[in-house]
Amino acid sequence: MSEFFKIDAHLLLIAIAGIMALLAAVVPEMLKKLHLSAPIIYLILGGIAFWISGAGVIKPLRQLEEIKYITEFVVLVALTNAGLRIKDPFKWSTWKYSFRLLIIAMPVTIAAATFLGWWVVGFAPATALLFGALISPTDPVLASELQTSEPGKEDTSKVKLGLTAEAGINDGLAFPFTWFAILFITKGPDYQNWLGEWFLYYFLLKIAIGVVVGLLCGWLLYKLIFSISNKDTIGKISRGILSLALILLPYALSEIIGGYGFLAVFFAACIFSDYEKHIEHMNNLHDFNEELESFVVAVIFIGTGVFIAMHYELLFDLQILAVALLMVLVVRPLAGYISFINTGLNHFQRFALSFYGMRGIGSMFYLAYALTSAEFDEPKKLMAVTTATIFFSVLIHGVSARSVQKRIKKYDATNEDAK
Template sequence: MTSDLVFLLGGAVLLVAVALPSLLTRAWLSAPVILIVVGALVGLLPVGSQFAFDPTNQRETIEHVTEFTVLVALMGVGLALDRPLSWRNRASWRTWKATWTLLGIAMPLTIAGVFLLGWWGLGLGAAQALLLGAVLSPTDPVLASDVQVAGPATRHRGEDERDEDGDDVLAEELGEDEIVDDDEVRFALTSEAGLNDALAFPFVYAAIFLATLGPVTAWGWRWLAWDLVGRIVIGLVVGLAVGWLLAHVAFRSRRQVLRLAEQGEALLALAAMLLAYGVAEVAQGYGFLAVFVCAMTIRSQARRHEFHEHMHGVIERLERVLTLVVLLFVGIALTDGALEDLDWRGVLVGVALVAVVRPVSGWVALAVGRWRLADEAHRPLAGRERAITAFFGIRGVGTLYYLAYALSEASWTGERWLWSTCVFTVVLSVVVHGVLVTPVMTRLERDRERLSARP
């Protein structure tokens, strides 16, 4: 009887997850907020005990589920970005200016802010405070769909896709530069979320080394050369190589049977994701970075081909299911003791991060280096746009993954407190940002339309 109820409950919740995106198009609540509330209600039911979990005893399960969820989200983000980034084109790098400043300035400032608050302000150990800063630093590619780009802009067959002889032509021969991605807020938040999950890893390792190897002098140079630089380079190279190889086969193979783009075999996206991650991890590089770079490399080939839309659709549906699972369990955990070890220090960390540390760090980063961009479509962020971009740095599944990973690599004092603090911060971010995102983005888009309509 209990198993029947579980199936019934699972079907009902899945139906809610499928219907939520269209139902909440103009609502003041985002889908993640509703899913957490539903999970909390499930936890209060008698059958909810069937889904109860202990983060300290089921750390490995949490680590793998959240790891795969982040991987799927990173693949989707890489395929969704329309804006080109070419190693040989300096102008394309300038169009990513907001991304580089968020990664190079806002993220380190966020880590430093949380670290100082924990170590100097709350009396935490240096390793514990650094771990807290590292796991809370990345913005989330999973829960930030409401402030991200919608998906790849493509051209379908029949839309001027044939040459004078009637043969199909690849998208770059149609003028891929015609794709215009002029929403700087959504682009900045999407690209930041795609890259900073991987860039949080060196600082997680630094916290682990501080807890296990002692003072920085014992491991600092090795961390700088290998964990901060070497493994990032490996992740980049693997992502580029796997993405180029698979894209070449899918779009340009001499054997028609291997041109998967023509066959519409969208599961190539999953194969690419797993292959890039596996190769990078075996090579000791950062797999998260390799997956994102692989997705962007595939996207750069035949940029306007409809195959990108098909691949993104497969990834998006899988991401939705995984997000449903993770958020439901987070909600169930809320009513099953996940916050039992939360105290005023954890509340202060969460509130300070969401309300002060991230917004200030983001604002400072986006105000620095007002480069002259390549064209008028990709202009610098205006004042209100900078404020919105700085504020909507949503925390989510990546935080849970990094914490589970770090806790499995070393022994930490206050392990349950760390879990309670991070779960509280994630839920706080989801609720605050989820409530504000629709009215704020709607107002921003309305103001843009008004300005563009002026003579």
């Protein structure tokens, strides 16, 4: 009888993975008519699972290395999807609004978050700098309703295109500022000893390597796949295997050479989206990536829900709550709105582009990356304020995104008819 109904950790993990896969398949479909996003449900389910089963059965990812590798893969999948979505990725008209978010809103957000982390939460300067860096990138996963259309479908929305392009590139641009915090704590506050190294190597060179490797790798992959294939065989190429190659190869090559892999993956996907000849296959790639993304998002946010349930008392800390809400409701919206002065955008477009700078999985990756690279003060409190910011972003943006999407569609349709 001992062979029946036995439960061990390995089998339990397999069962949990199966449940998460089922949720990833069902939950997004169930929510299509509701004003909710899937991550909100996953957070709630993670909290419920913890309270029902207790920490003895379901545990969050306590190992930072595990968090880093899982969130890394989620971001890679999301960046590939963002790159495949962007039509005409090498035209200035595609980037003119997101460029302002990158050079104005992102630095302002980093500076404001650093100040709030130091002044309100009481972080040491290096930890406050890290908080500013990791909370700055816009997440390409959350509120996908506000991303531009999938490959092959025309989308004239300046708001959707701007948010997708920004999210695709600033997940990589957060790396130099994360390294600034790491160098600050490892080499000391006397920045004159390492500022030149940071700017030349961690900022200029690593960004350039990531972009160049991504463009070359994307071009080579595209030529390799579609030059050796004909009309009869191209449809037989596995979209899953090709998608994984597009995700993994640019990232690995860029990191090996010394560049930022996130940028390489995004620009490699942009190369694919720039060709319309094989748009049907691009749609297949995008569809597979979305399925893969749905599963890993379920895993991450259920785990986040468990963490919130375990450390819920930290989320009632008034300092943490204040900083999290200020980041979501004031800092990013204000920084974004300032970025679009004298652009010709109306108030609604400026609001949507500014307010929906969502915080999410990229922040979790940078948190884990930095904490495994150097010893920062108060890591538990840093994790709490980061998680709280993500929680409020998921809740506020997820609940309101669908309504805003409808208004964007109505506005764009009205403008198109007026032309």
